[in-house]
Amino acid sequence: MSILIILVSLAYVFLILFLLYGFSKTQDFFGNVHPPKTRFSVIIPFRNEANNLSPLFYSLKNLNYPAELFEIILVNDASEDASEELCNKFIEENLKLELTLLQNNRTFGSPKKDAITTAIKKAKHEYIITTDADCTVPEAWLQEFNSAIVEWNAKMIAGPVKISPSKGFLASFQEIDVFSLQGATIGGFGVDLPFMSNGANFCYEKKAFEEVNGFKGNEKIASGDDIFLLEKFRKEGLKTAFLKSKSAIVTTQAQPNWSSLIAQRIRWAAKTSAYNNFFGKFVGLIVLSMNLILVLTMVGVLLEKISPALLLFPFLLKFNIDFILIYNCARFFEREKVLKNYFWCSLIYPFLSSFIAVLSLFSGYSWKGRRFKK
Template sequence: MLLNLLFIIAACYLALLLALIYGWNRITDFEPEYKAAEIKFSIIIPFRNEAENLPQLLESLKALKYPATHFEILLVNDDSEDESVEICSKYKVEEPPLDISTLETKRKSASPKKDAIQTAVQKAQFPYIITTDADCLVPELWLQTFNDFILTSNAEMICGPVSFSNTKRRKLFQVFDELDFLSLQATTVGALGIGQPFMCNGANLCYRKSTFLKAGGFSGNNNIASGDDVFLLQKFRERALETGFLKSEHAIVETKPQQNFPQLISQRMRWAAKAPAYQSVFSKFAGLSVFLMNFSLIISAFLVLFEIFPQQPVLIVFLLKFNADFILIFLAAKFFKRELVMRNYFWCSMVYPFFSTFIAIASLFISFHWKGRNFKS
């Protein structure tokens, strides 16, 4: 009976992975055609205590190959306690060609980041909003590539690729962080490729301002700390609005891995805490399949250890999952030119079921700490 249940869970999980792999391959790579700059962007960047990261981000924005008249930069301070505001003000004076504004977040909800974005959207003067994070770096053809994609697709929302910066020395938990992050990027693209998007990343997200306002912004989910990206995607999908993924190496925004293991735990708990609020059937099926697959493998391993389960069927299920996961993650690693990180796939695949199961359960009951604040699950 229990073995049959394991096989049913494995069948559902493998069906999900095959669908995501198919979806990934359906999204074609996009190359900018260097069309005339027609789209004007308001770049929104919330920040809190990011003095260490803001200079690099601002330098990358300075290097954008796009007319300065066609974009503005809205830096939104969320009660920073370091020199972040001073850095923004200094840069505004030193780089007069760039249209830079520093705003103060108007807190209205339990989600500081959503409040920051909502504050900036109200001040934005251009028709398209594009968001990123203060610990990111944007590529020089970022806006040009989005411009060409919008003119080609007329999408109301465009999800962009996000990758970890290519640093040679990393701690083991940071390697694990990157492989897990690659799996999330692959899932994002795969789900969109089969017409069932439920994930995206606010570090590289673009949408029409007027549509954001008509949809009511973040109303309805602003009691959840995170989700400034996925819940907005959910709203756009509910209104049958065109959503696309910009699968282009010229649009990849780079971010950093977490600096210590507790930060990694807190970040994943923050992300997982929004899962119960997903509304689409596919997103619920995906989340439940992933949780049950990992949880059942842990239980099965213990049952094999105590000779309650036979070893061979459990090993077969694990190998099927191992190979399906590898194919999906490798597709993302190849796109981001991070194939070398796959050398660590074996040991990460052994750790992941325990990590994933802990995060899923803990996010339901345990409060988490993020950016100097405590949040309830």
């Protein structure tokens, strides 16, 4: 047992060090030097988001980009609240913006992929950029992506996402968790082995999307509109990049309670078994093994079956190496102060992560009033 603990711990440390190296290689981007030229189709699927649409609409109205160079396509996925009415009102009050409201055309097993596909068929412009209905976008959002496209000629660009700061331990836990995910995402791009992205801030060329046949091949998997598309672009040798720009950060809302957070994380984890990315599978295996080792060792110590010293070794290694990655990411997002809760989060996370991983293997999940089977 002790040898296994040591081997898994060392593998985990080397993995995080590798991602830290990638994070440091990904330079901060400042893209306000290029005049606007890229045309964007902004796609936003929504279902039962009446409580979140107003902040999103306010941020869209304030985009600092020529109105003739972008359109906004809202896709209603059978909302049962006032979402559609709010969208129609937004369209009526903002005639200077090119706004379209579509109804989702369900053909796959994934409502979100259906919605994005529905919108892309109607999209007029050469680059697609997606976000979620519970998000807000910064004023320079499109300008930053425009400059990145001009400089890099990338066919796909992933952007940064953060949780909206709010009070309470649960919100802090989610912020720190997302910082770990964003740090790993940026690190993967930095070593040219990207394995994660986030559909809340995701841009790709429409022509390239069509060339890789869109979501064909993973259309039955409810989530993963971002990661599986990233895999397909990489497989075809299309250039991908990460836009590490503070002016391009999309802000999303924290889940309101632990049950909704667990449901969200199960939805995220459910797609991992379908990954084709070897490095992504390797990362997932090492992270899961490390968390399981900590959980089993903690239980063994409580039952007086394992020496506390054997728990201290993996815990301190993980605690410190994770902190370095998360701190670097929190500094990029200018949210270092949330790390005051890091110690307690580090105690809870192995149990929550292991619980979610096990559930995702055997259980379906509920999301937006729908039940998805495994």
